[in-house]
């Protein structure tokens with residue numbers, strides 16, 4: 202099958218969060234299963250594009266209120282394990298960021314250029330797989346726009362990585378979408394706005410979310426799309442994300458201080474912890490809790506300053522936080538440093554290398570998320586022998602079993618300061634049972650969350666909609 206993933210992010214080219222990780226791994230695993238899976242993404246102005254060479258394979262012109270030239274580029278020396286086709290729309294997409302607050306025109310241009318290119322290929326795709334609202338208009342355009350009639354029989358799939366963001370815009374801009382039978386405009390609409398995610402859900406042949414539990418949750422909490430997801434539930438399915446076990450492998454990870462395997466996990470983690478604690482002025486004798494993520498309400502970030510403040514006074518643990526987002530939370534976290542010298546520190550910003558180091562160095566990873574469609578952090582933590590401490594929500598419910606239930610992690614029920622601090626207390630106690638704690642590390646590292654199984658599940662799904 203010829204599969205094209207269309208996405209705003211793809212690791213290692215451009216990553217903001219889990220979407221980048223998924224799109225940078227799934228095609229590789231699908232190719233390993235004998236399929237031909239590629240990615241179409243925007244050409245951004247970033248470190249990756251500045252340090253690699255590209256080849257022009259197609260040029261065209263699109264209409265977005267006015268004519269606009271676009272190019273399709275590929276990598277000259279590609280060692281990613283899958284082909285990537287870059288959509289270059291010079292003044293719109295070629296920016297030093299992935300997302301901004303004014304993205305309607307950018308991602309419309311991206312989607313139109315991607316389809317303009319796909320529709321003129323000698324062999325049309327067998328599957329077009331869209332990811333999140335930035336590509337949500339593609340299933341509509343493939344099925345409704347006159348220009349893309351040749352793609353009408355091509356099955357489209359949309360994966361909801363995060364249902365909170367839907368990309369809505371005013372009907373005043375609907376003329377920017379290539380011509381279609383205006384009687385079908387209702388397919389674009391949700392609550393009197395053009396809603397790309399809703400349009401994707403209505404028009405794609407299959408809708409997936411990144412975990413089974415999140416699929417169920419969306420029927421009750423989907424930022425306004427609950428009813429739609431309930432009525433379209435016959436074509437919806439939750440498929441748990443995997444992790445790229447080549448990129449996330451403590452044995453070979455070039456970002457960490459000391460590589461380790463299940464056999465050498467104790468000395469390996471101790472060396473990484475010692476290094477990180479030294480860099481951040483923390484006490485390596487105490488259990489180390491880390492948080493890695495976007496500082497937004499969905500991740501429970503607003504609770505973090507209060508959680509840390511309460512937990513740290515016990516002086517029985519250390520905390521290291523890596524993340525950026527809400528300014529107020531960033532400031533609150535920064536000010537904690539002075540009150541808890543030697544016990545608390547943070548790095549405000551995005552740092553891929555440091556994230557790997559923290560998974561390797563930490564004893565516990567905190568995820569007090571209010572919403573977690575799948576969550577990759579907890580799976581990386583398991584692979585690096587780090588105990589996930591998670592709220593019982595979304596994909597965290599599908600991947601973390603509590604130690605109290607013959608599992609390996611710590612779960613709390615509710616994203617509240619009290620619940621999380623209590624869970625951290627359980628963690629400190631668990632850390633004290635040295636033998637059990639060590640055995641648990643080895644157990645966690647054996648859990649297989651690689652993409653092998655889920656990549657097959659996606660292939661089966663594609664096969665089920667082939668004509």
Ligand code: ADP
Pocket residue numbers: 217218219220222493494495523524525550551552553556575576577578579
């Ligand atoms: P989401 O996509 O909602 O942000 P996921 O758990 O699916 O959450 O994926 C988050 C990904 O982003 C992980 O790979 C995590 O390590 C990474 N990440 C998040 N924040 C940072 C940061 N500040 N620095 C480095 N990596 C980060």
